[in-house]
Amino acid sequence: MGILVLCDTDGGAPRKSAYELLGKAKALGLGPVTALVLGSADVSSLGGYGADAVLHYDNAVLGTYSTGAVVKALANAIAATGAQYVLASANQVARDAFPRLSARIGAGYAVECTDLRSEGGKLVGRRPVYAGKALVDVATNSAVGLYSVRPNSFPIGASTGASAPVTVSDGGVSAADVDVKVVQTLAPEGKEVDLTEADRIVSGGRSLKSKEGFDSVVRPLAAAVHATPGASRAAVDAGYAHHGDQVGQTGKVVNPSLYIALGISGAIQHLAGMRTSRVIVAVNKDADAPIFQYATYGIVGDLFEYAPLLQKEFEKALS
């Protein structure tokens, strides 16, 4: 019965996505909500966001991700709570662990939902397919259902200040469960927020003409509006930007409130990665570029002329 929510933590505290999922889980009204926390963290805030109980597997083995230990811990948590549904934020942990868990316990897996609702006592998700060109409803018909949820799908309410009882254990896992071992963590290439979580993005395309062009136009404009720089595949393939900067169907799917596209034509594969952005600004010298069909605000003009002007205006507005 009820919902188990895998809560992400960062630096020993729950992440925003944990509060987002707990609030939604509570609102679904499908039974008690248990927050599951893996590794050492301060779990005292979780009750205020919707957790009826907290299961804290405070075990150093779970502090660094390993498939073997985390999948086992999740299976143990499901058995301990008898949860009918398990929610997790759609990040690398869920991407790696949920399908394996699904095969282990025979649980249906609904992938990267952007909406959840309860229907006749069952959990129904809605998820993008074909890179967001279509949406489907998705439901599991197994005893346990696993649902991963894209970050920023639901608003986060204020804490009620409630506290929830905490059960602490080692989760039944030990160092022997670590299969693939992390030997080193490599920091992201840029110091900005990762594209998939960024609230503002400034992207550049092939039209930047060179890495110097990209570095001297896109990056400073992004910095001026506190945004993460992104790129079209054409810009990445030409070496102007890193692989990790690519937005689109074969790059990152992003969901910012502001997306500024500089000299990007708006190919269907690029649009697939950014079409859900709340506000899209396009600067392109071709008035017929497909990106304008999606742009909230369009500027027909030369990006090399507009980018410095915009940079100055943003610096003024945001200082």
Next chain:
Amino acid sequence: MKIGVCLKQVPATDTRVVVNPTASGILTNDVKWEINPYDDYALEEAVRQKAAGKGTEVVILTVGGAETEQRLRDALARGADRVVRVDDPAMAGADALGYARALAAAAKAEDVGVLFCGRQAVDGDNGAVPAMIAELLGWSQVSWIDKLAIDGGSFTANRAAGGGAKEVVTGALPGVFTCDKGLNEPRMATLPNIMAAKKKPIVVKNLDAIGLSAGAVAPLVAETAMSLPPARPAGRKLTGDAATVAAELVRLLREEAKVI
């Protein structure tokens, strides 16, 4: 050691999606089919590992109909040795776990020691089948790799971690790896290789031949009511001299759209 690679045929990424009348999927009349773009990296990695002496043979494993054979021939021309294609009417209703069961059984029957997959198939965008295969076989798995070194029975790989970070990981084979952009540059088929590929074998097996019943691929997940995302409201073009337009845009972002 034999090297396996899982290839799926999917609609080309520039496909304009049209939902079918029963909202159970897309209309495929005008669809151009391709190998899933991430599977191209998996194939290339398999071929390179074999060339580096890490494997004896590259076996393509796929679940799909006869219409996929043209694309499979192309993959053979890019360096794979043969294909095992699982084709069974029971697969029509399968979900990711059903596909994984079929591919795991095929991998076992072929006795492969390492399996390369794409990070996700760009039709359903699940990214689920490979880790399911790894669990069904009891193997290691590493998701979203962009670097791999195999050394005897062990491996070192770079995988994606949270927040755009990467992790260097080590583990033991057998293993399933899901391949991301950046891992390698997939090659094109050359004409002589296209000719040679015509003679390479494509073996078709039904579920019975790989030891599975139809019940083993019954779905646990139902996807229904396919729809198109809501259209975006029409936008607005700003005109005038550049300095005025730039100032106006920033004002609109702040006062109208309220995003800065």
